[in-house]
Amino acid sequence: MMTVLAFLLAIAVLVTFHEYGHYQVARWCGVRVLRFSIGFGKPLLRMQRGDTEWVLAAIPLGGYVKMLDEREGDVNPADRHLAFNTQSVYKRIAIVVAGPLANFLMAIALFWVVLLPGGQAIHPLVGTVVQQSAAAAAGAQPGDRILAINGQTTPNWEAISDAVSQGIASEGKLELSVEQFGVRRELSVDLPRFGLDQLDEKSLGKLGLMPARYLPKIAMLEPDGAGAKAGLKVGDTLLAMDGVPVKTWADWVQVVQNHPGKAMQLSVARGGQTLDLTLRPDTVMQGGVALGRIGAAPEVDRAWSQALVYPVDYTPLQALTAALGKTWNMSVTTLSMMGGMLFGQVSLDAISGPFTIADYAGKSAVQGWQSYLAFMAVISISLGVLNLLPVPVLDGGHLLYYVAEIIRGRPLSEQLQQLGQRIGFAIILALMVLALFNDLGRLLGG
Numbered sequence: 001m002m003t004v005l006a007f008l009l010a011i012a013v014l015v016t017f018h019e020y021g022h023y024q025v026a027r028w029c030g031v032r033v034l035r036f037s038i039g040f041g042k043p044l045l046r047m048q049r050g051d052t053e054w055v056l057a058a059i060p061l062g063g064y065v066k067m068l069d070e071r072e073g074d075v076n077p078a079d080r081h082l083a084f085n086t087q088s089v090y091k092r093i094a095i096v097v098a099g100p101l102a103n104f105l106m107a108i109a110l111f112w113v114v115l116l117p118g119g120q121a122i123h124p125l126v127g128t129v130v131q132q133s134a135a136a137a138a139g140a141q142p143g144d145r146i147l148a149i150n151g152q153t154t155p156n157w158e159a160i161s162d163a164v165s166q167g168i169a170s171e172g173k174l175e176l177s178v179e180q181f182g183v184r185r186e187l188s189v190d191l192p193r194f195g196l197d198q199l200d201e202k203s204l205g206k207l208g209l210m211p212a213r214y215l216p217k218i219a220m221l222e223p224d225g226a227g228a229k230a231g232l233k234v235g236d237t238l239l240a241m242d243g244v245p246v247k248t249w250a251d252w253v254q255v256v257q258n259h260p261g262k263a264m265q266l267s268v269a270r271g272g273q274t275l276d277l278t279l280r281p282d283t284v285m286q287g288g289v290a291l292g293r294i295g296a297a298p299e300v301d302r303a304w305s306q307a308l309v310y311p312v313d314y315t316p317l318q319a320l321t322a323a324l325g326k327t328w329n330m331s332v333t334t335l336s337m338m339g340g341m342l343f344g345q346v347s348l349d350a351i352s353g354p355f356t357i358a359d360y361a362g363k364s365a366v367q368g369w370q371s372y373l374a375f376m377a378v379i380s381i382s383l384g385v386l387n388l389l390p391v392p393v394l395d396g397g398h399l400l401y402y403v404a405e406i407i408r409g410r411p412l413s414e415q416l417q418q419l420g421q422r423i424g425f426a427i428i429l430a431l432m433v434l435a436l437f438n439d440l441g442r443l444l445g446g
Contacts, residue, residue: 003362015063021102022065029091032082035066096398103384110377111323118313121156131254133208134194138187144178170336214249214298225295230279237269249298260292334385392424
């Protein structure tokens with residue numbers, strides 16, 4: 001229930017702001033607005049105020065503003081100056097742009113509210129480099145401070161995540177500038193070799209960089225895993241494998257993965273005593289390669305994690321500046337990802353539909369109001385960018401018509417515009433089907 005309510009509230013607020021942008025600028029331009037509808041289909045609630053009918057409709061996945069327009073019905077000659085289609089092309093552009101602009105302004109406002117109380121950030125220090133990952137192959141090491149990615153400074157891990165996504169989606173490369181013990185190094189990540197030439201939900205995991213550091217100590221065991229069968233217990237500290245000391249969890253994982261199905265002698269510390277166990281990792285196939293697995297998870301180095309976190313405080317002006325920056329960067333990243341889909345740099349699996357968005361809405365609402373407002377800001381930016389795409393049916397498609405009108409000195413023919421509308425509708429329908437298909441795949445895939 002929380003998921004449904006959080007989703008419906010977010011959609012209602014975002015659609016209302018978008019359509020109110022169209023409504024308000026239309027009024028400023030002297031256009032009569034006949035209907036302001038939140039939702040589609042059968043009206044559930046109606047209210048008449050002046051010339052405008054305000055409607056709440058049954059299908060809550062969008063909304064619209066209906067303006068007086070000679071193309072959509074008879075217009076009294078005395079009211080012709082109030083019709084949308086009789087306005088100058090620049091007024092029509094302003095009315096169309098106002099919807100997406102309202103989404104961007106809303107995102108700025110939401111980010112400002114989220115940032116104003118202050119919060120926490122994570123220093124851009126690498127806690128773990130996953131063995132046999134793209135980062136490991138590039139030469140990254142635990143303890144590295146990531147200074148920049150593709151020339152974009154990375155003051156914290158949020159910036160790292162954004163820069164990685166943008167680098168894969170738009171630039172097709174990842175150049176890391178890192179520092180350790182005062183020495184700066186430039187690392188180049190081989191994207192194609194590790195399946196990172198196309199951005200998807202697993203890209204960050206494939207990169208192999210994590211802020212967390214893990215101790216060589218057992219925090220969880222699968223009951224039927226090789227570790228439990230060998231006699232390992234939660235709380236055991238790993239000391240050595242076949243006489244070779246185990247210094248980090250990453251060392252342990254590498255040894256285990258390199259010994260699928262092979263018996264090894266393991267030394268562990270338990271309750272002040274040292275115990276010797278015989279361990280035989282299970283064999284699992286990954287990418288056509290046999291790897292060892294024992295079904296165990298490590299204990300997080302809490303002291304390291306606590307040292308990574310630092311407080312961030314903003315004045316109202318600093319919070320506004322940061323909100324503007326986040327909105328701009330996220331807009332650029334969103335546009336880059338959409339462009340990347342056209343050129344194959346971003347997986348079409350990245351397209352999410354209503355079920356995935358609803359899931360995110362519910363999870364963010366459970367995490368607290370700041371998380372929920374940040375989620376709404378992200379979706380508002382996505383709506384703003386999406387609506388500006390030059391696809392007929394969307395606001396960007398109308399802008400395309402108006403730009404053509406300015407260049408030609410006269411509007412495009414009705415036939416050409418209608419053809420564009422049909423093509424645009426087909427594109428949007430195909431995207432909706434793909435989004436639902438991806439949603440079902442995520443649900444069925446767990």
